[in-house]
Amino acid sequence: MLSYDPPVADYMFLFKELIDLDKHRHLRGFADLDFEVIEAVLTESGKIASEVMLPLSASGDREGCTRHPDGRVTTPSGFSDAYRAYAGGGWAGLAAPTQYGGQDFPRTFATAAMEFRSASNQSFDMYTGWGESIAEIMMAHGTADQCDTYLTRLISGEWSATMGLTEPHCGTDVGLLRTHAVPQPDGSYKVTGTKIFNSGGEHDLTDNIIHFVLARIEGDPPGSKGISLFLMPKLLRDENGRFDLHNAVSCGSIEHKMGLKGSATCVMNYDEATAWLVGEPRQGLIGMFKLMNAIRRRTGTMAVGVSELATQNAVAYAKERLQGRALAGAKRPEAMADPLIVQPDVRRTLMKLKSFNEGARALLVWSGLIADIVDRTPDKAEGAAAEERLALITPVIKAYLSDEGFNNTVGAQQMFGGHGYMAQTGVEQLVRDSRMLAIAEGANGVQGVDLVLRKLGHNQGQSAFDLIDEIVAQLAANRTSTPSLSLVEAMAQALDDMREATTYLVGLGSRDREAACAGATDYIHLMGLVLVGYMWLRIAEAATRQIKEDRDESGEMAAKLMRARFFAERMLPETSLRLTRIKASADSVMALEEQWF
Amino acid sequence: MLSYDPPVADYMFLFKELIDLDKHRHLRGFADLDFEVIEAVLTESGKIASEVMLPLSASGDREGCTRHPDGRVTTPSGFSDAYRAYAGGGWAGLAAPTQYGGQDFPRTFATAAMEFRSASNQSFDMYTGWGESIAEIMMAHGTADQCDTYLTRLISGEWSATMGLTEPHCGTDVGLLRTHAVPQPDGSYKVTGTKIFNSGGEHDLTDNIIHFVLARIEGDPPGSKGISLFLMPKLLRDENGRFDLHNAVSCGSIEHKMGLKGSATCVMNYDEATAWLVGEPRQGLIGMFKLMNAIRRRTGTMAVGVSELATQNAVAYAKERLQGRALAGAKRPEAMADPLIVQPDVRRTLMKLKSFNEGARALLVWSGLIADIVDRTPDKAEGAAAEERLALITPVIKAYLSDEGFNNTVGAQQMFGGHGYMAQTGVEQLVRDSRMLAIAEGANGVQGVDLVLRKLGHNQGQSAFDLIDEIVAQLAANRTSTPSLSLVEAMAQALDDMREATTYLVGLGSRDREAACAGATDYIHLMGLVLVGYMWLRIAEAATRQIKEDRDESGEMAAKLMRARFFAERMLPETSLRLTRIKASADSVMALEEQWF
Structure with a gap:
């Protein structure tokens, strides 16, 4: 069983020492920020991570998700309760706009909560954290009615969201997609097609699931120029205004994966499902790209989180496990052996992990601030420069951190010797879970x-x-x-x-x-x-x-x-x-x- | 489902071009060797690997091993039949001495069969290949009676072997072991203790399993100086000479592991089990070290095998999967997209895998020849020089090849995109299986x-x-x-x-x-x-x-x-x-x- 001590103090050091808050008071939401509030938020988010989510990580891996013959998908035991704690605590809207019920907590600081959550339970984390990302798309491209109806409930956590992008024959090359949409007289569309690798496409954590789906409107050109973005709720509104009409969207199967077994990766079938356009026709990739970039940076955050969890546990094991003697002479002659941590190669490995985690965490904070400047500055020139910078570093944060975060879980596992290969130790799950980070989201x-x-x-x-x-x-x-x-x-x-x-x-x-x-x-x-x-x-x-x-x-x-x-x-x-x-x-x-x- | 084409031609190139056979005719067993025989052996061993063992790899991973309430352990479906084919074909004794029924095929060439077997099914492979290693220990340290009774049956594959080294509190630091042996009037010992990580400690492939166990004779000094090696059969001979008396050795549980699920990793309990000393008292590590060094080089061979299998399948996928366009302009304008293999980063990855596999395979052959010189030269000076060289390169072959072999399975998995993370593709199993190589055997x-x-x-x-x-x-x-x-x-x-x-x-x-x-x-x-x-x-x-x-x-x-x-x-x-x-x-x-x- 792994333990986890959320690195709140490390974040507070970074916030206090690396960011000159007074230079950023002009950013929306920064004017009244103080460190006490920030530390309180981090401490609470760390608690829910280590106390509520972490205990479900290994059991969730063992139990996995189940698709029932009627198409329902159930998540591992305890995930529903944990989700209620997450949504009930207002965490779904932490960084989302206040206009729709969020707390508008800047990313600079919200990144910490994201790291704690993904460190403690990466599978569970996959169902969460959509509020702020979806808000960006919907506030930029959606209608006021769509925002009122859907965004509010996504930000409160009452409903959840999922993205329908990949199809069996197309992943990276999204322009090849075949899912198509037929306009209806009432302004809606009927969407038909099959999507795969749909994380949280179906589950039992929320009643309604809002699918954001890429599809081609009939008659639109092939390739990426003909792609539109649709909003497709699992439950539609009936004539009484209640969301209890099942849309023609169903889960055909769930994947058996290397890791992330608590996260339902669904094959979703749309059979003339009712959906609404978000934004202009054929402009679907514009909104999606902004979302994808946020998700890519989030992937980097997840990588730092899992690397931190793996490191903490490797350090603890290296201090506890008595095996062999220090090369320069016994350090604990009274014990049967010295702890592993006296060994140079163990120390080298742990220093590598720790020097990565700390530096990479600072990078998350720094890039979070750049993202905040993009979203929150009233100064157009400052915003444009930040946008340029953010565009440059996003692929690096995604790929470099996910490669190294995975390597670090492997390095941490190595510290456990044979025990690290056994499921009960828990660290092998981190290798399997984090392996996804270099693959997904591009x-x-x-x-x-x-x-x-x-x-x-x-x-x-x-x-x-x-x-x-x-x-x-x-x-x-x-x-x-x-x-x-x-x-x-x-x-x-x-x-x-x-x-x-x-x-x-x-x-x-x-x-x-x-x-x-x-x-x-x-x-x-x-x-x-x-x-x-x-x-x-x-x-x-x-x-x-x-x-x-x-x-x-x-x-x-x-x-x-x-x-x-x-x-x-x-x-x-x-x-x-x-x-x-x-x-x-x-x-x-x-x-x-x-x-x- | 993975496919596998055993690299027979690559080995034959190495044998013919890199080894001057005529310079080595003085080595035992080299005098009459010809390439036709070698190629026939390789071809046959490749067939049993790809046709018999490979088809059981994924199913073995899914099914795993089962420990029954009575302590019996059953291997995945099909493993018994495959074992019969393996033993029946004489493969258990391929490199073992003819004196006890082996074929004395030099390691230089037998390495190929080892690579094919471990590539096709690493879990299955863990039960096999003991013949030549055990022969070395027993012929050097065992009695004639022990050799006649046990070695012959191990080399024929009728029985199998397993090593009892690790205990819950000691792995690397074997000197800490607590398993102890009490001498009996008849010259045997009663051994009591618990061993963990005992690969194939119990299974249903052979009736008898010969445990080679490290233990301390009562009264012997603590630390590695007091360790003796014992031979402990699962089945003892009854008064009629039949091996059907159960020894007091039992499997307490099997481990749930990251991979190698078809290989039973056992906790073994010895409860005053009958055993016989192999070699001199307190000299147990001498025989074990020679065995461990052979196993370490074998680990390198396994790493090359799994890297080759992963590479072959990544190459096939990169050629088949149509996605995106070549950066210099469409290569297959008539198709919906170009194959992945036109992409520079895909090519870079595949070249890395292939340039490693080929060079590392040559290293296996070269080091196999050095090991053959140690064992087979009549020239003492040549043997001593080879032994010095072999000692130097063994840790490199073990660690460098296992690190890079694992990295290559990760690189190959990456070529499959999201599909590589799904169990059904099969490549993620290779990542999990090969992860053990850097951990085990030191x-x-x-x-x-x-x-x-x-x-x-x-x-x-x-x-x-x-x-x-x-x-x-x-x-x-x-x-x-x-x-x-x-x-x-x-x-x-x-x-x-x-x-x-x-x-x-x-x-x-x-x-x-x-x-x-x-x-x-x-x-x-x-x-x-x-x-x-x-x-x-x-x-x-x-x-x-x-x-x-x-x-x-x-x-x-x-x-x-x-x-x-x-x-x-x-x-x-x-x-x-x-x-x-x-x-x-x-x-x-x-x-x-x-x-x-």
Whole structure:
């Protein structure tokens, strides 16, 4: 059985030390924020995560979901009660607009609640957290009536939402979809088709489930230009205004998966189901892209959460498990053996996990703030710049964090030896659950193409160069504040690598898109390392400040500087390897004919 | 459902081109070997793997093993029949001595059969392959009667074997074991204790199961110096000479695991079970270590097998699945989309898998030959040198191949997108099954300590420097035969990195064992890369020779050179990163007190 201590203190450190709140008071919802309220929200969200959701994670994995012959899907025991606690506590609307009943808590801070929830129970988490994302689509593209009817109930958690995107023959290439919609005289549509990989397409947590479905209106052009977005409730309103008419949407089966067994992944059949257009016809992907980007960043958050949970438990095991002796001589001669944590390779692994988790968590906060600026600034120029930045880093946050978060669950599992392979220890479930993160919401390979061709391509890499400039400025500050830290020189090198890689890929991409994309995954990882390194620069500056001001009573700030050093000396040098690969000839990737694979 | 085409042709290429058989005719069993016989054996072993074992892999995973209330354990449906086919075909004794009914097929070639078997069904494979390993222990340490009685039946496959090592409180640190043995007047012992993680400790494939158990004879000293090895049959001989008396050994439960569900992992209770000493008292670890080393190399073979199976299926999917368009313009404009394999990141991933599999397979053959020299040469000096070499590379083969084999199953799974996460596709099982390889038979972190402290330490790195010298000589040959291949320069750099790392670690290890071990895992990976690169040098030389001699009708040799190039340009540069980490200060690993983890 795993235990979990939500990292509230770590978040509060980041909020207090890395974000100058007074510089952001002009953002909507930031004016009256104070740290006491934020800490109270985090503490409560941590409690529901560790006390309500975590205990259902292993049992949910064992029990899984069940589809009954009548098409009903039941979630694992306890999920219904947990959902009631979640919705009843107002968590479904934490970051959603107050206009429809939400609490409008900025993402900068709400990210913490998201991490705690996904760490404690990733399967359960898949049913939640739709409020703010759906609000964005509906407030931008929906009608007032749609917002009043549906959004309010989604934000209260009374109803839940699900996305119908993938079809058996098309995932990434959504333009191939076959689900089609026929306009009806009353303005509604009849939608027919089959969707797969529909997380929470059917379940027993809420009475109504609102399906957001991509489909092609009859007669619209093939490909992605002909795709519209529809709202399709499971339950329709009857003549008395009650939602108790079953729509022609049904779950044909649920998938048996590697992990996330508590999350119902449904095959959904629409058989002339009633639906309403959201936004303009053939503009379905516009709203969906914004939503997808939010979900991609959320995927990064989930990865940090599961990595944190795995790390906490690996650390605990390494301290408890007595096995072998310290190489420099017994540390606990009175015991039958020393704890595993005296072993260098165990420490190396745990330092890797911890230095990732802390730096990546700062990245979540920093990117949350950028997303908040996009949504909440009255200053158009500031908003546009933030949007540019957010577009650049979104694929990195999705892919780099999900790759490394998964790797970290594997690293944590390794600390348990043979016990880590056994189900009862619990950590193997984290490997299985987190494996999905690199696959779903746009497989990581696709994120690389997005970054290298779209995000670098549209302005000759200017967004990336702007980011480099910002980090260079931070580095200059660190040369004053933390001059002796090895992170300073390591980041200087990493930034050189990123600049060279960016210049190279921008040039190459304009001539040969395939060659550029042969290095796309390496570029994602290069930028991910630089971003986490950037966060460590800022953390190190803050920690040094606290130490100088005699505020490091516990010694945690000194420990942070050691983790910064680990990241600098053992993780950051990877940027040079990534650069070497990026600059390698694409021939060894592209030249062989298909038959030689 | 996965498909599998055993790489017989690839092995035959390696046998014919990389091994100069005539230089090894003096080895026992090599005199009359010819390629026709070898190919026939490989073809047959491939057939039983792909036709008999593979079809039971997914069903075995779903069904798992069952422990019945009476303590019996049943394996998944079909395993019994498959075992009969395996034993009936004489495969249990393929590499075992003829003296006891084996076929004495050298490991150099038998490795292929081992790879095919583990690729097709890793769970099933766990029950098999004991013949040759047990033969080594028993012929060296057992009595003639023990060999006659037990070894013959193990080699015929009539009976099976299992190892009782791990206890609930001790895995790696076997010296802590509590199982104890009390001598009896008739020369036997009564053994009492509990073992865990006992693969195949109980099952229904054979009537009798021979347990090889580590225990401490009453009164013997604590720690690893007091450990003896016992032979403990499940069924004892009755007064009529029939083996039908149940020994006091029983299965208390079986584990629920992440994968390998068709393999029964048992908790075994010995309750004054009758057992006989194998070898001298308190010398139990000597025999066990030799066995463990063979099993560690076998683990590397299993990793290559599962990586090959995953790769073959990922390649097939990438060629079939139509999704998206080639970045340089549609490749199949008449179809709804192009196959995934036109995408650079898909190709990059598949080239990585294939360049690993091929090079790693050559490494299995090469190390199999070294093991054969140890066992089969009449020349003592040659045998001693081979033993030194084998000791050096064993931890690398175990840890590097298992780490990368697992990573490759993850990479292959990624090619399937969301479908790869679903059980029915089959590839997620490979991720779960292969995850065990880095954990079992000495977790990979322990392999690093073995390499850096023991294998480098005992002769100041001379074994490693000898290996470097051998590769330098090969490199000189390649400078003539394949001068334009980028592999030549890449290997020169990689060898420099290995030499520098070795010198550094030998020096550091003599002063500060903990600091040296902070870089142990990196050193394992560095040497693994160099070894696979070495194999690619030899493959490239052979391929170039075939091309020059107009023997490359199919074009496969030219494709091999491209895979060599991929390995050189995109994999080998990792040695420099590994060196950087090895030379990084150990402070960031060792300095923090336990409380800061």
